[in-house]
Amino acid sequence: MSFRIGIDVGGTNTDAVLMRGLSVIEKIKTPTTEDVTSGITTALRHVLGASGTGVSEIAGVMVGTTHFTNAVVERKRLQPTAAVRLGLPATAALPPMVDWPDDLAGTLGRHTFLCHGGYEFDGREISKFDAAEIAGVADQIAGLDISAVAVSCVFSPVNQHMEKEAAAIILDRVPGSSVTVSSEIGRIGLLERENAAILNACLRQLASDTVTAFKRAIRELGISAPLYLTQNDGTLMSAEFAEQYPVLTFASGPTNSMRGAAFLSGLKDAMVVDIGGTTSDVGALTHGFPREASVAVDIGGVRTNFRMPDVYSFGLGGGSLVKRDPLTIGPQSVGYRLTSEALVFGGETLTTSDIAVAAGIANFGDASRVSNLDSGFVASSLEHVQRMCETAVDRMKTSAEAVPVIVVGGGSVLVSRTLSGASEMVKPDHFEAANAVGAAIAQISGEVDRVYSLESRSRESALDEAKAEASAKAAEAGADPGTVQIVDVEDVPLTYLPGNATRIRVKAVGDLTLSA
Amino acid sequence: MRTITHEQLDDIAMGAAVLGTGGGGDPHIGKLLAQQALKKHGPVTMIDVTELDDEAMAAASAMMGAPTVMVEKIPRGEEVIEAFQRLQEFMGRKLDATFSAEAGGLNSTIPFVVAATLGLPLVDVDMMGRAFPELQMGTPTMYGISATPMAIADEKGNSSILNTINNTWTETFARTVTIDMGCSAMIACYPMTGKQLKETAVAGTITLNETIGRTIRESHQQHLDPIESVRGAVDGFIIWHGKVADIARRTETGFARGTATIAGVGEYAGRELLVDFQNEFLIARDSDGQVLVSTPDLITMLDAETGEPITTEALRYGFRVAVLALKCDPRWRSQAGLDLVGPAYFGYEAEYVPVENRFGNGAPNQEGSND
Numbered sequence: 001m002s003f004r005i006g007i008d009v010g011g012t013n014t015d016a017v018l019m020r021g022l023s024v025i026e027k028i029k030t031p032t033t034e035d036v037t038s039g040i041t042t043a044l045r046h047v048l049g050a051s052g053t054g055v056s057e058i059a060g061v062m063v064g065t066t067h068f069t070n071a072v073v074e075r076k077r078l079q080p081t082a083a084v085r086l087g088l089p090a091t092a093a094l095p096p097m098v099d100w101p102d103d104l105a106g107t108l109g110r111h112t113f114l115c116h117g118g119y120e121f122d123g124r125e126i127s128k129f130d131a132a133e134i135a136g137v138a139d140q141i142a143g144l145d146i147s148a149v150a151v152s153c154v155f156s157p158v159n160q161h162m163e164k165e166a167a168a169i170i171l172d173r174v175p176g177s178s179v180t181v182s183s184e185i186g187r188i189g190l191l192e193r194e195n196a197a198i199l200n201a202c203l204r205q206l207a208s209d210t211v212t213a214f215k216r217a218i219r220e221l222g223i224s225a226p227l228y229l230t231q232n233d234g235t236l237m238s239a240e241f242a243e244q245y246p247v248l249t250f251a252s253g254p255t256n257s258m259r260g261a262a263f264l265s266g267l268k269d270a271m272v273v274d275i276g277g278t279t280s281d282v283g284a285l286t287h288g289f290p291r292e293a294s295v296a297v298d299i300g301g302v303r304t305n306f307r308m309p310d311v312y313s314f315g316l317g318g319g320s321l322v323k324r325d326p327l328t329i330g331p332q333s334v335g336y337r338l339t340s341e342a343l344v345f346g347g348e349t350l351t352t353s354d355i356a357v358a359a360g361i362a363n364f365g366d367a368s369r370v371s372n373l374d375s376g377f378v379a380s381s382l383e384h385v386q387r388m389c390e391t392a393v394d395r396m397k398t399s400a401e402a403v404p405v406i407v408v409g410g411g412s413v414l415v416s417r418t419l420s421g422a423s424e425m426v427k428p429d430h431f432e433a434a435n436a437v438g439a440a441i442a443q444i445s446g447e448v449d450r451v452y453s454l455e456s457r458s459r460e461s462a463l464d465e466a467k468a469e470a471s472a473k474a475a476e477a478g479a480d481p482g483t484v485q486i487v488d489v490e491d492v493p494l495t496y497l498p499g500n501a502t503r504i505r506v507k508a509v510g511d512l513t514l515s516a
Numbered sequence: 517m518r519t520i521t522h523e524q525l526d527d528i529a530m531g532a533a534v535l536g537t538g539g540g541g542d543p544h545i546g547k548l549l550a551q552q553a554l555k556k557h558g559p560v561t562m563i564d565v566t567e568l569d570d571e572a573m574a575a576a577s578a579m580m581g582a583p584t585v586m587v588e589k590i591p592r593g594e595e596v597i598e599a600f601q602r603l604q605e606f607m608g609r610k611l612d613a614t615f616s617a618e619a620g621g622l623n624s625t626i627p628f629v630v631a632a633t634l635g636l637p638l639v640d641v642d643m644m645g646r647a648f649p650e651l652q653m654g655t656p657t658m659y660g661i662s663a664t665p666m667a668i669a670d671e672k673g674n675s676s677i678l679n680t681i682n683n684t685w686t687e688t689f690a691r692t693v694t695i696d697m698g699c700s701a702m703i704a705c706y707p708m709t710g711k712q713l714k715e716t717a718v719a720g721t722i723t724l725n726e727t728i729g730r731t732i733r734e735s736h737q738q739h740l741d742p743i744e745s746v747r748g749a750v751d752g753f754i755i756w757h758g759k760v761a762d763i764a765r766r767t768e769t770g771f772a773r774g775t776a777t778i779a780g781v782g783e784y785a786g787r788e789l790l791v792d793f794q795n796e797f798l799i800a801r802d803s804d805g806q807v808l809v810s811t812p813d814l815i816t817m818l819d820a821e822t823g824e825p826i827t828t829e830a831l832r833y834g835f836r837v838a839v840l841a842l843k844c845d846p847r848w849r850s851q852a853g854l855d856l857v858g859p860a861y862f863g864y865e866a867e868y869v870p871v872e873n874r875f876g877n878g879a880p881n882q883e884g885s886n887d
Contacts, residue, residue, distance in 0.1 A: 090671040093593030094548050120698040121585050126672070154589050189587045191545075284834070291834055303544075310834070395821070395836065397759070491765070501699075503584065 002059035004225075006440025007043060008256055009036055009065040012277055012336045013410075015436040016043035018051050022263075026051040027433040029410065031336060036067055037213045044221055055222040060512070064230040064256045064439040067210055068203050068246045072104070072300040079148040080109040081202040082141045084134070084170070085194065086117030086162050087154035090126050096152070096194055101301035108202050111146060113137045117162045118154030121501055122453050126154060134166045138173035147177045150201040152194035156183035157450050178204045178244075185247060187449045188503060192305035199302060200247040207246035211239045228512070232308055234259045234289050234438070235445035236512055238478060247306070250299060253435060254281045254311045258290045260438030261406040264428035270404040271393050271422070274434065275411030277319045278333035282392040283311040285406075287487055289509075312396050316388050318411035320352045322381055329384055343369045352414050355381045362413040382416070390419045397421065408434035445509040446473025446484075453501055462504060463489065470508040479510030517563045520638070522554040525625060527729030530824065532624030534728045534746065535721070535842075537816045538828040539796035540620015540647035541583035545590065547621075550628035552593070557632040563613070565641050565719050568710035574613040574639055575603055575707040577627040580651070580668070580690060581700040584829060586622065589700050592671040596626055596702035597633050602667035602675045603704040611707070615639040617654065619721050620647040621827065626702070641717035643706065645845040646814050648857055649795045651690055652683035655845065656706055656716040658852045666690065666705035670697035718845050724750075732823045742823025743838040753875035755800065755808055756789045756839035757782050757820065763831055776817075776831055778839065789839060791815060793828045798862050800839065809841040810864065812848035812857045813871040816840050841871045 003025070007016045009032055018026040026047040033039035040063070048055065071077045083096035096112040097105045115133050118126040141149060149170050153163045163181040170179050180201040186193030215227055229242035232251040242249065257274040261267075268288040274281045284291040290309035297308045315331025319338040322329050334341040334349055341347035343354040344365025356362035358370040358378045393405060402423035407415050408431040418425040430437060448470045452462040467486050475481045488507040520528075529543035529550075554560060568574065577596055579586060604611050614630045617623050619642050631638040643654030651663055663686040669675040676693055680686045686705070694701045708716070728749050735745040747754055758778035765774035778789040788803045797815040800808045809815050817826045820836040847853050849870060859866045 087589070089592045089673070091590040091592070093552060093591045094545070098552065099548055118589070120589070121582070122698075124698070126589070126698070188584065190590055191548075191587075 003053055003057050004060045004062065004440050005044065005047060005058060006436040006438070007040055007061065007063045008253060008435035008439050009040065009063065009067065010253060010435070011066055011070070014039040014043050015433050016047050017430070017433050017436040017440055018047040018053060019437070019440045024430045024433070024437060025053070027430060027436065029432065036065070036210070037217045040214065041217045041221070044218065044223075048221065055224070058223050058225045060225050060228060061218050061223060062228045062230060062236060062439040062442055063214060064252045064435065065249060066253055068207065069250050069299065071203060071206055072199060075104055075107050075300070077206045078107050078202040079205050080111070080146050081148040081150060081198055082111040082113065082144070082146045083150050083152070083194065083198050084113045084115060084137055084166060085152045086115050086129070086166060087126060088114050088116045088118075090118060090154055091190065094191065097198065099191065099303060100195070104300060104302065108198070109146070111141070111144060113140070115166070117166070119156070119159050119162070121155060121158065121451055123158055129162045129165060131165070131169060134169045135173060138170045141170065141177075142174045147174060148201040148204055149174065149177055149179045150182065150194065150197040151179055152182035152190065152197055154190060155451070156181070157188055180204070185245065187305050187505070188451065189305045192303055195302050196247055196304045196306060199299065199304070200245060203246040204244070207243045211243045215239060228442070230256055230439050230442045232306060233292070233445060234442055235509055236442040241477070250306060251308050254283060255290050255309045256438030256442070257281065257408060257435040258283050258285055258309065258438065259288070259441065260434030260436070261285070261408045261428070262288045263437055263441050264408070264430055264434060265406045265426045267404050267406060267426065270406050271396060272406045272408065273389055273393065273412070273415070274409040275407065275414060276317045276409050277338060277411060278315070278317040278335050279313050280316045280389070280392070280409070280411065281311045281313050282396045283309050284396055289487060310396070312392055314388065314392050316352070316385065316411070316414070318351070318353045318414065322350045322352055322355055324377065327380060327384055329381065329388065352381075352385060352411070356413050359416070361416040385414050386417070386419065389415055390421060393419055394421055407431065442512070443509045444474055444477050444479035444512050445507055446470045446475070446477060446479070447505070447507045448473070449503070449505045451501055451503045459491070459502065462502070463491065463506070466504045466506040467508070470506040474508045474510050478513055480513040481510070484508050484510035517561060517567055519559045520562050520628070521559045522551040524726060525550050525554070525628065527733060528722060528725045529621055529625050529729065530732055531725035531728030531730070532619045533621040533825040533827065534750070534816050534818070535619035535645070535725060535814065536621055536647040536825065536827070537796045537814045538793055538826070538831070539649060540618060541579070541622030542587055542827060542830070543621030543625070545587055545622065546625035549591065549593070550625040550632070553629040553632040557635070560628050560631040561637045562640050562722060563637045565639050565714050565717060568613060568639055568713060570709060570711040572612040572710040573607075573609060573707060574615055574710065574713055575600065575611050575704045576617040576643065577614045577630040578617040578623045578703050578705070579626050579700065580703050581694045583622060583827070585699040589671070589698060591700070591702065593629070595669045595671050596629055598675055599667040599669040599702045599704040600630050600634065602669060602677060603665060603707065606665050606667065606677050607707060611636070613637045613639050615713070615717065616642040616722060617706070618642055618644045618647045619725060623647070624722065624725050638722070639713065640722045641713060641719050642721040643717055645718035645721055647796050651687040651705070653857050654706060655718055655847055656708065656712070657683045657856060658847060658850070659712070659716045661706065661708060661712060661716055663705045665707065666703060668693050668697070668701050668703045670701050735823060743818055743820065743840070746818060746823050747840060750840075750842050752840050752842040753871060754838055755841050755875060756780065757784055758789060758837060760831060760833055760835040760837065761788065763833055774828070778837060791839065794862060795828060797828065799859060799864055799866065800841070807866045807869070808874060809871050810859045810866055810868055811862060812844040812853060812868070814842035814844060816842070841875065843871055
């Protein structure tokens with residue numbers, strides 16, 4: 001049976017697990033390093049060394065990373081980018097990047113170009129595609145010495161043809177360019193989809209460098225297995241795909257934790273509380289996948305319509321500061337300095353971890369350093385932690401009935417008894433490495449999101465076509481066709497239209513085909 | 517008379533989406549369009565309807581079509597100006613002011629584009645005091661005011677003038693043209709004198725939008741309960757707190773209809789509220805079928821956490837919402853008003869009962885369960 005390695009590179013810690021089939025063989029938590037890759041190398045060495053597993057037995061390495069999100073948030077390592085939109089005469093009122101924060105738009109250069117083309121909702125052309133016009137724009141882009149380009153087009157989710165044609169012309173005329181087309185990234189909603197495409201374009205060079213470094217790290221250890229990155233919907237993409245679509249990694253951390261929680265607990269429908277060092281995330285699992293947020297998701301001040309887990313974050317973690325009179329817990333935290341600043345580790349700061357040790361529900365560090373804490377205070381602090389979790393779970397619940405709650409993450413020692421509103425509380429084995437487990441077990445998906453005209457066909461036939469296409473996309477991306485199933489179907493009739501147009505979204509997922 | 521700058525449009529668009537009762541479009545695009553126009557042409561002068569000369573001539577400026585299309589096929593920008601100018605040409609006279617057709621995320625902000633670009637005053641009124649799905653559903657219709665002559669324009673430069681025998685025909689023709697134009701068109705309609713506008717329109721709607729939007733924003737800043745703050749600002753009634761347990765959508769007679777089931781939480785736990793919509797929320801019933809609120813009174817859904825309004829198209833399974841009901845303009849409660857927009861027009865047998873009779877102080881039954 002083959003082994004796989006899951007790695008979650010968080011802002012503070014890098015977690016890794018080695019799994020054989022469905023069992024966790026080895027795990028490690030190590031600080032995330034500035035260059036990201038040396039932390040990964042450390043983690044890989046540990047899990048391989050401790051288990052004595054031969055590198056030839058590794059069938060796949062799955063990495064979840066916040067690297068690209070952080071680059072956008074910090075406005076660092078981003079390339080100057082040109083945004084080309086097809087849609088004239090429509091859309092001129094709001095050019096690309098119109099609602100971006102000035103600092104981020106400035107970093108990219110605000111190089112925007114409006115061209116003819118685009119489609120109506122029913123597939124008619126708004127105006128003719130003009131190859132000469134695109135060629136002219138391409139030459140201007142080349143003249144600006146820009147190689148990162150995003151192409152968007154009105155209703156490209158309905159028809160990708162014009163976007164692809166424009167991309168081909170730009171690739172041909174701009175030396176060394178990389179082009180992101182919006183229809184491969186986002187949903188209906190031109191500005192949000194275009195924003196996602198521009199963010200993706202400006203990250204392409206960083207993605208290429210990072211993925212190359214990841215690959216080198218695993219090759220240097222002699223692992224020849226393929227490298228995958230995890231997406232925010234709990235599914236995998238190949239390293240080559242990730243180089244082209246780095247934005248799809250945004251928010252994959254919480255998704256991995258929730259998927260890992262589902263796997264480790266065996267529960268498919270439950271609430272997940274992931275308690276880290278500084279913050280906790282709460283989300284709902286439906287059929288083993290995180291429920292998605294439907295509101296516009298803001299990344300570094302840019303509105304996007306990505307597939308994102310609907311997660312509520314609050315300031316509770318193993319490093320949260322505990323203060324008296326009045327009793328407050330978090331949001332300040334000692335973070336990764338827990339092992340030097342917490343009382344039980346010889347420091348001077350009272351943290352939630354100290355409370356847990358004093359209460360006897362956790363056993364690490366030097367318990368004698370917290371033995372003088374007033375037991376009433378310790379009890380009310382724990383009560384406060386319980387209430388914070390209960391309030392968060394209640395916010396995210398979608399039914400009044402009690403539901404199972406899975407508690408994972410390094411900080412989950414803080415919760416010692418069943419939360420109110422929970423039918424049962426599960427703290428599975430390997431709970432502290434749920435995020436890395438989630439990466440290791442991620443699946444492959446395919447998605448269709450398009451407006452269908454139902455003038456001359458039934459809704460069922462449109463749905464069937466969408467399901468077949470989503471399944472084919474999943475298989476094409478590497479899913480074992482025998483395991484592919486449809487996990488999400490949504491159709492929204494377009495308002496103010498006679499009964500002929502509906503927007504259908506279908507998602508199919510399957511297990512990754514691993515040959516080893 | 518006062519000046520509206522682009523910063524105030526955030527509040528206006530947000531508040532308009534509350535009065536939009538789930539319809540009226542996503543406020544984001546409308547706000548961006550108006551903000552771009554104001555940045556380019558400067559602030560807009562907004563006048564109270566009493567400040568408009570009786571002899572002045574004004575027309576409504578609006579977007580017609582599917583908000584879902586509008587978020588994809590964004591306007592060129594000039595089409596709403598073109599519609600307004602085509603109407604002026606047809607009428608053979610200059611129009612002196614413009615105004616909003618309805619309260620809604622898009623149509624409360626679109627007239628600002630016309631006012632800013634043409635340097636015209638914007639009159640602080642609308643024709644519904646809320647949003648409704650069809651063109652004839654304006655208070656002026658009750659006074660026999662014609663929606664035509666009306667101009668409709670697209671981004672390609674096409675335009676058309678409509679003249680119809682009544683406002684229902686205006687809706688029929690304009691809907692067909694809109695679909696041909698790609699389901700997103702800009703219109704100028706309901707030309708009226710100052711005197712007519714004073715008599716027939718709903719006064720102060722833009723200011724009310726702004727007040728509601730500001731209330732939501734300030735309640736965030738001051739960590740107040742946004743739901744209670746909004747309720748207070750509109751003198752409304754909180755009829756439910758819950759989570760969206762199901763959302764069944766279907767296409768009927770050319771509109772997105774559907775029913776949202778809201779499972780109660782807190783004091784509403786263990787019960788369900790069913791809210792039907794046709795673009796806008798129309799009727800709210802409990803699980804026994806008892807009507808709690810119905811059109812023309814306003815039913816609006818607010819995000820339980822932020823107090824921000826949720827459009828019917830954005831409403832999804834699992835959303836946590838507060839349901840707020842508001843009294844409609846009193847004229848909608850007349851027989852003529854109920855004929856246009858009452859429950860029967862939308863196919864409901866329920867008799868209209870004003871919301872305050874069920875939920876107001878001293879109402880015989882605050883839950884509406886005994887009638």
